Amino acid sequence: MSKKVLIIGTGLGALSTALRLSRRGYQIEMVDKYHKPGGRLNLLEKDGFKWDLAPTFFSMSYEFDELMKDAGMKKPFSFIELDPLYAVHFEGDQKKYLIYKNLDKLEAEFEKLEPGFKRRMEKFLDKTGKIFHDTENIIIKKNFNSLVHYLLSMSKVPWKHAPGMVTNMWDELGKHFSSFEVKVIFSLVGFFLGSTPFDTPAVFTLLTYTELKHDGYYNVEGGMYKIVEGLVNELKARGVTFHFNVEITDYYTEHAVLKGFIDQHGNKWEADRFVVNADAAAFRGKMFSREKYTEEKLDNLHWTMAPLTIYLGVKGKLDSLYHHNYFLRRNFKEYASRIFKNSIGLDKPYYYLNIPSVHNADYAPEGHESLFILCPVPDLRYKSNWDDAEQIADGIITDLSQRIDFDIHSSIVSKTVLSPIQWEKMFNLYKGSGLGLAHDLNQVGYFRPSNQDEVFPNLFYVGASTTPGTGLPMVVISSKLVTERILKYDGVIS
Ligand SMILES: Cc1cc2nc3c(=O)[nH]c(=O)nc-3n(C[C@H](O)[C@H](O)[C@H](O)COP(=O)(O)OP(=O)(O)OC[C@H]3O[C@@H](n4cnc5c(N)ncnc54)[C@H](O)[C@@H]3O)c2cc1C
Numbered sequence: 001m002s003k004k005v006l007i008i009g010t011g012l013g014a015l016s017t018a019l020r021l022s023r024r025g026y027q028i029e030m031v032d033k034y035h036k037p038g039g040r041l042n043l044l045e046k047d048g049f050k051w052d053l054a055p056t057f058f059s060m061s062y063e064f065d066e067l068m069k070d071a072g073m074k075k076p077f078s079f080i081e082l083d084p085l086y087a088v089h090f091e092g093d094q095k096k097y098l099i100y101k102n103l104d105k106l107e108a109e110f111e112k113l114e115p116g117f118k119r120r121m122e123k124f125l126d127k128t129g130k131i132f133h134d135t136e137n138i139i140i141k142k143n144f145n146s147l148v149h150y151l152l153s154m155s156k157v158p159w160k161h162a163p164g165m166v167t168n169m170w171d172e173l174g175k176h177f178s179s180f181e182v183k184v185i186f187s188l189v190g191f192f193l194g195s196t197p198f199d200t201p202a203v204f205t206l207l208t209y210t211e212l213k214h215d216g217y218y219n220v221e222g223g224m225y226k227i228v229e230g231l232v233n234e235l236k237a238r239g240v241t242f243h244f245n246v247e248i249t250d251y252y253t254e255h256a257v258l259k260g261f262i263d264q265h266g267n268k269w270e271a272d273r274f275v276v277n278a279d280a281a282a283f284r285g286k287m288f289s290r291e292k293y294t295e296e297k298l299d300n301l302h303w304t305m306a307p308l309t310i311y312l313g314v315k316g317k318l319d320s321l322y323h324h325n326y327f328l329r330r331n332f333k334e335y336a337s338r339i340f341k342n343s344i345g346l347d348k349p350y351y352y353l354n355i356p357s358v359h360n361a362d363y364a365p366e367g368h369e370s371l372f373i374l375c376p377v378p379d380l381r382y383k384s385n386w387d388d389a390e391q392i393a394d395g396i397i398t399d400l401s402q403r404i405d406f407d408i409h410s411s412i413v414s415k416t417v418l419s420p421i422q423w424e425k426m427f428n429l430y431k432g433s434g435l436g437l438a439h440d441l442n443q444v445g446y447f448r449p450s451n452q453d454e455v456f457p458n459l460f461y462v463g464a465s466t467t468p469g470t471g472l473p474m475v476v477i478s479s480k481l482v483t484e485r486i487l488k489y490d491g492v493i494s
Contacts, residue, residue, distance in 0.1 A: 002025045002026060002027045003026055003027070003272040003273055003490065004026070004027045004028075004029070004270075004271040004272050004273070005018075005021055005026045005027070005028050005029070005271055005272070005273045005274070005275060005486075006029050006030075006031070006260075006261065006269050006270075006271035006273075006274050006275070007028060007029070007030045007031075007274075007275045007277060008030075008031055008032075008248050008261065008274070008275070008276045008277060008278060009030075009031075009032055009039060009276065009277025009278050009463070010030050010031075010032040010034075010037035010038065010039060010232075010242065010244075010277070011038065011039025011040060011041065011277050011427075011463055011475070012038070012039065012041045012227070012228070012231075012472055012475045012476065013039075013277050013462040013463035013464070013475040013476075013478050013479050013482075014030060014039070014275065014277035014462060014463070014479075015037065015038075015228065015231040015232065015235065016067050016071075016231070016462075016475070016476050016479035016480075017275055017277075017462045017479040017482055017483060018030060018235050018240055019067065019070075019071035019073070019231060019234065019235060019479075020067070020070055020071055020479060020480065020483040021483060021486065022071075022235065022238045022239075022240060023070070023071050023072045024483075024487065024492065026273070027239075028235070028240045028241075029240070029241050029243070029269070029271065030235075030240060030241070030242050030243070031242075031243045031244075031246040031248065031263070031269060032242075032243070032244050032245075032246065033245065033246065033247035033248075033427075033428065034244065034245075034426060034427060035244050035245055036244060037228055037232050037242065037244075038053075038225060038228035039277065039427055039463075040053065040054040040055065040427060040429075040434075041053075041054065041055050041224060041225070041227065041228055041472065042054065042225065042228070043223065043224075043225035043228075044311055044416065046311070046313075046414055046416060047313055047413060047414035048313070048364075048365045048368075048414075049311075049313035049363065049364050049365070049368070049370045049413075049414050050223065050356070050360075050362070050363040050364075050370060051311040051356060051363070051370050051372045052223060052224040052225065052354070052356055052372065053309075054307070054309070054434070055224055055472055056219070056224065056323075056324065056354040056356065056372065057082060057217045057218060057219055057323070057324065058217070058218055058471070058472040058473055059207070059210045059211050059215050059216065059217055059218070059471075059473060060210055060214075060215055060473035061079050061215055061216075061218045061473075062215065063473040063476040063477060064079075064227075064473075064476060066476075066480070067476050067479070067480075070480065071234075073234050075230075076226075076229075076230025076231070076233065076234060077220045077221065077222070077226040077227050077230045078220065078221040079218040079219075079220060079221075080218060080219045080220065080221055080359050081216050081217070081218055082216065082217040082218065082219060082323055082324070083100065083101065083216075084098040084099055084100050084322060085099045085100070085101065085211060085212075085216065085217045085324070086098075086099050086217070086322065086323070086324035086325065086326060087099070087321070087322045087324065087325045087326070088181075088184075088185050088188075088325075088326045088328060089325065089326065089327050089328065089403060090181060090184075090328050090329070090330065091327075091328065091329040091330060091403070092330070096325075097109050097110070097181065097185060098322075099185065099212075101211075101212050101213070101216055103118050103121060103122065103212075104118070106118075106121065106212075107121075110179065110181070110182055113179040113181055113182060114177055114178065114179040114182050117177075117182070120176050120177055121176075121212075123176065124173075124176040124177075124186075124205075124208070125208070125209050125212060125213050127205075128205045128206045128207075128208050128209035129206075129209045129213060129214065130158075130160075130161075131161050131164060131203050131205070131206040131209075132206040132209050132210060132214065134157055134158055134161060135157055135161070135203070135206070138153050138154075138156050138157055139153060139154065139157065139444075139445055139468075140468045140474075140477065141468070141477055141480070141481070142481075143451070143467070143481050143484060143485055144445060144446040144467075146446075147446055149446070150445050150446030150447075153445075154445075161203060163202070164201060164202040164203035164205075165201055165202075165203055165441055166201070167201070167202045168197065168198050168199065168200060168201065168202055169187050169189075169190050169197040169198075169200045169201070169202050169204060169205055170183065170187055170190075170197040170198050170333075171202065172202035172205050173186055173187055173197070173205070180330075180332075184328060184332050186205075186208050188326060189204065189205070189207040189208055189211070190204065191305070191376060192207065192471065193207075193304070193435070193438065193439050193469070193470065193471075194303075194304020194305050194433070194434065194435035194436075194438055194439075194470060195302070195304060195305075195438045195439070195440075196336035196337065196340070197336065198333065198336060198337060199302075199438075199440070200439065201439075201440070201441060204439065217324075219323060219356075219359050219360075221359075221360075222360060222362075223356060223360045223363060246263045246264075246267075247263060247264045248261045248262070248263055248269070248278075248287075249262060249263060249264050250262035250287075251287060251288070252268070253456075257456070257458070258274065258453075258456035258458055258459050261274070272458065273458050273459075273460065273486060273489075273490075274456075274458060274459045274460065275459075275460045275461070275462055275482065275486075276459065276460070276461050276462070277461075277462050277463045278428050278463075279428060279429065279430050279436055279437075279463070279464070279465045280448075280449040280450075280451070280461040280463065280465040280466035281293055281298060281301065281430070281437060281449045281465050282298060282428065282430040282465075283428075283461070284449065284453075285297075285298055288455070290454075290455075298430060299381055299431075301437060301443065302437070302438040302440050302443060303379055303381075303430060303431065303433035303436070303437060303438060304433050304434060304435035304436060304437070304438050304470065305340060305376035305377070305379070305433070305434055305435070306376070306377050306378060306379035306380065306420035306423065306431070306432040306433055306434055307374055307375070307376065307377070307418070307420065307423055307432075307434040308374075308375045308376075308377045308386075308389060308392060308393070308417070308418070308419055308420065309372065309373065309374050309375075309417070309418045309423075310371075310372070310373040310375075310393045310396065310397070310415070310416070310417050310418075311370070311371075311372055311414070311415070311416040311417075311418075312370070312371040312372075312373070312397070312408065312412055312414065312415055313364060313368060313369075313370055313371075313412070313413045313414030313415075314368060314369050314370075314371060314408055314411040314412055314413060315367065315368055315411045315413055316367070316368070316369065316406065316411050317367065317368075317369055318355060318369050318371075318404065318406060320404065321353065321355050321358075321404065322355070322358065323354065323355060323356075323358045323359060324352070324353075324354055325352070325353040325354075325355070326350075326351075326352055326353075327350065327351050327352075327353065327399070327400065327403060328350050329348060329350060335350060339376065339377070339378065340376075340378055340379075340382065341378060341382050342378035342382040342383045346375075346377065346388075346392045346395070347392075347395055348399075349375050349377075349392070349395075349396060349399075350375070350376070351373050351374065351375040351396055351400075352373070352374045352375075353371060353372070353373050353400065354371070354372040354373075354374070355369060355370070355371055355372075356370055356372065357369050357370050368413065371408075373393075373396055373397075373400070375392070375396060376434075377392075377420065378420075379420055379431045379432045379433050380420050380421065380424060380431040380432045381431050383420075386419035386420065386421050389417050389419035390417055393415075393417045394409075397409060397412075419432075420432025420434075430465075435464060435470040435471070436463070436464035436465035436470050437449070437464075437465045437470075439469050439470075444467075444468070444469065445467065445468075448465070448466060448467050448468075448469070449461065449465060449466050450466065450467070451466045451467055451478065451481055451482045451485055452482075452485050452489070457489060458489070460482050460485055460486055461482065462475075462478050462479050462482040463475055463478055464478075466478060466482075467481055468481070
């Protein structure tokens with residue numbers, strides 16, 4: 001008889017795991033505390049507008065192709081490659097910088113600021129490309145069974161990359177570029193990992209290689225949620241069952257073996273194997289009261305930024321803007337080093353603006369635009385009171401109006417603001433951390449919470465806070481790694 005798997009959560013990690021396992025004959029049931037599937041990869045619909053709730057793009061698109069192949073299905077959505085990838089606005093600068101994959105076009109953007117830009121960028125991409133290809137299969141796409149196993153794998157990474165483990169992204173960029181703007185722009189990837197370029201190891205400059213050369217940035221025809229709809233339809237066709245508004249709050253064992261979980265209403269959910277898509281560190285602490293994951297110890301881990309998100313429907317078209325737009329200032333180092341610890345005011349924030357209606361007209365009624373603003377803010381450890389969320393949001397809207405010369409306030413038809421408090425509640429994100437655990441060297445590879453439980457061997461984890469890390473492609477890789485673990489545990493592969 002096929003083994004039954006209960007998956008707790010329906011984020012991208014969970015859906016991808018369900019597809020891989022269902023292909024191999026496992027019988028799957030999924031529960032989620034949220035009212036619809038997708039986790040953070042979700043859709044907000046209101047007042048005739050739509051917004052991607054959180055992820056608005058992804059890189060390493062080929063990981064989705066790998067998933068389709070492994071799951072034995074056709075891709076139920078189509079990629080839209082972004083060109084330019086994004087636009088960057090600095091305060092007080094009339095010019096906006098457009099980031100292209102084409103290095104000649106990119107050089108034209110920076111020729112006045114950075115003499116010899118193309119040559120410098122080629123050298124930078126050559127180095128970061130080597131880091132990527134030298135670590136991808138050895139470190140990123142691998143399960144580790146012990147510290148020795150991990151260290152042995154690390155020893156296969158060429159020594160020339162070792163300095164990149166101990167220096168930071170900002171200093172690495174300084175070796176290649178002299179202009180402030182160029183260094184700031186190409187260190188923004190540090191924020192995608194949820195940290196700052198001053199805290200992120202230099203090896204992660206490999207992300208610039210994935211964005212500019214190896215792959216690019218993508219959106220999806222019809223919007224990001226088409227990914228979730230496509231995967232869920234396929235799973236339903238395979239007989240997978242879904243239950244929403246079900247929050248797992250307890251568990252039970254028999255002779256020290258994990259037998260099942262219990263939801264908020266006291267219902268029991270029994271299975272042979274369990275996959276948890278909730279935060280892999282926080283879940284161990286909250287559910288099992290594990291010594292290593294007490295609140296005090298969790299608080300001492302390095303968590304990624306919390307989001308303050310604003311979803312606006314406005315009357316009028318904002319034709320001068322792109323799919324992705326960053327609005328930055330000139331106190332970059334001071335802001336980046338202080339914002340996460342709430343030691344700098346949020347009255348002059350940095351933020352990201354996404355206009356989904358650029359690629360997907362049905363996200364806004366005719367003559368209107370939908371706008372999504374993401375402002376990285378301190379998590380609930382450093383700022384627990386968000387009564388001022390609306391006020392901060394209004395300040396951002398005023399700032400944006402001035403910078404794009406369009407009175408947004410008087411054009412607003414729909415407005416929703418989500419603070420870290422709501423983000424924590426919606427998806428059980430630890431203290432509102434948007435991307436989960438950060439990627440310091442002591443929080444990656446073997447040191448990241450494992451995808452197989454330490455106490456219950458029939459319990460597995462998938463998603464942003466287990467291996468390999470956060471972001472949509474990483475979470476898809478995470479589903480591959482956990483599937484391998486389960487198949488090994490069941491003796492299907494050796
Ligand atoms: C504002 C924001 C913007 C982002 N932008 C991007 C982007 O542009 N590109 C990109 O690649 N990544 C982006 N990310 C990161 C990306 O969203 C995540 O890395 C990814 O979606 C995580 O997927 P997951 O499967 O790990 O978990 P999740 O999406 O968090 O899913 C976990 C699910 O588990 C459920 N759950 C938790 N606890 C329980 C419980 N006890 N019982 C039942 N259900 C439970 C939750 O409700 C949730 O649905 C962004 C994240 C945020 C917050």
